[in-house]
Amino acid sequence: MPHGCIAGTGLAVPERVVTNDDLSKLIDTSDEWIRQRTGIEQRHWAVEGETGAGLSKIASERAFAMAGITARDLDAIILATSSPDHFVPGNGVFLQRLLGVGTIPALDIRQACSGFIYSLSVADAWIRAGMFRRILVVGQEIQSTGMDVSDNGRNTAVIFADGAGAVVLEATEDPNRGLLAFDLHSQGEFAEMLWVDSPGSMYHPEISHKDLDEGKQYLQMDGKEVFRHAVTRMPESVNAVVGKLGLGTGDISLLLAHQANLRISEMVQRKLELRDDQVYNNIQKYGNTTAATVPILLDECVRGGRVKQGDLIVMTAFGSGFSWGSVACRW
Ligand code: UT7
Numbered sequence: 001m002p003h004g005c006i007a008g009t010g011l012a013v014p015e016r017v018v019t020n021d022d023l024s025k026l027i028d029t030s031d032e033w034i035r036q037r038t039g040i041e042q043r044h045w046a047v048e049g050e051t052g053a054g055l056s057k058i059a060s061e062r063a064f065a066m067a068g069i070t071a072r073d074l075d076a077i078i079l080a081t082s083s084p085d086h087f088v089p090g091n092g093v094f095l096q097r098l099l100g101v102g103t104i105p106a107l108d109i110r111q112a113c114s115g116f117i118y119s120l121s122v123a124d125a126w127i128r129a130g131m132f133r134r135i136l137v138v139g140q141e142i143q144s145t146g147m148d149v150s151d152n153g154r155n156t157a158v159i160f161a162d163g164a165g166a167v168v169l170e171a172t173e174d175p176n177r178g179l180l181a182f183d184l185h186s187q188g189e190f191a192e193m194l195w196v197d198s199p200g201s202m203y204h205p206e207i208s209h210k211d212l213d214e215g216k217q218y219l220q221m222d223g224k225e226v227f228r229h230a231v232t233r234m235p236e237s238v239n240a241v242v243g244k245l246g247l248g249t250g251d252i253s254l255l256l257a258h259q260a261n262l263r264i265s266e267m268v269q270r271k272l273e274l275r276d277d278q279v280y281n282n283i284q285k286y287g288n289t290t291a292a293t294v295p296i297l298l299d300e301c302v303r304g305g306r307v308k309q310g311d312l313i314v315m316t317a318f319g320s321g322f323s324w325g326s327v328a329c330r331w
Helices: 020-026 031-038 052-067 091-099 110-130 149-155 188-193 209-214 221-244 262-271 290-303
Strands: 004-012 015-017 043-045 076-078 106-109 136-141 163-172 178-186 254-257 312-319 321-329
Touching: 004 052, 004 110, 004 290, 015 020, 015 106, 020 031, 031 262, 052 091, 052 163, 052 290, 076 110, 091 106, 106 110, 110 136, 110 163, 110 178, 110 209, 110 290, 110 312, 110 321, 136 290, 163 290, 178 221, 178 312, 188 221, 221 262, 221 312, 254 262, 254 290, 290 312
Parallel strands: 076 106, 076 136, 254 312
Antiparallel strands: 004 163, 004 178, 015 043, 136 163, 178 321, 312 321
């Protein structure tokens, strides 16, 4: 039976760089606080005219070049985002249009921070089912335009940022390469710990001036609670996914963990007793790009020569939902 194997990776971020000092001119924060509490030094925010579909196209074309294919070789697109360019339809179709790839299916996944891992699992299942042989999988966010860049929003405005990462997933029959195991979970009882309340169809109307005045359109996060669950669930899930292969964390060549906060990543590393050369972080440069952090990490590692043939790469993520999960991939 075939399964999915990553044949190419790419990333794209807006050109505009926003430093911690830039933010401290807009809100009551400081470079020192942001570095100490999150590890972030700068992030990229879109300027007018830059879109999530546009960034996804650039990231995808870099992945096509690495895989030695063109957009016309794709059988399907899966795009993970919690910040689509429009409320309806999803962003997959806008990416499809920009790539000029006819009528192939384009599916959106709204799993926020773990969206890329979930998307890989769906793409892999499509390949295993024999439905498709080559799928573009993208994680992408433009979060800067929907953030409360005021003192009220300072626990999110300093963290979240924009970017896109893409991979080409191809069918392989080689049992020793590609995506070998997944571990996926959700726990809806914590949905309100990290959410955007409105617009929501449960309200009549779905958004009101009162809601807007109260800031219900902004991401609300109980940072401490999210932190506490993230540092438990990601290690648990990494152990589970390598356990499915009959391996342990000592067998991991590289752990790529969702970039939410450098302190979270360091705690995950400590809990899993991983050496520094078994992990890679880049939140310092990009901030938290939600669905895009994992494919951006992967692309930097692949292009930076950190990944060798035969390496066991584990990718893990935790976020809104709560939803979390991991994938183990033999390079
Ligand atoms: O990707 C999705 C998943 N998201 C995450 O995993 C995020 C998880 N949570 C976090 O990363 C952290 O909880 C934060 C970075 C959001 C906050 O860090 P913290 O260490 O939990 O800080 P805190 O919320 O407990 O706030 C500590 C202090 C407070 O002041 P007082 O009450 O002690 O006087 C805050 O008002 O820091 C203050 N504070 C800030 N100060 C300067 C909160 N945000 C800021 C800020 N700048 N941006």
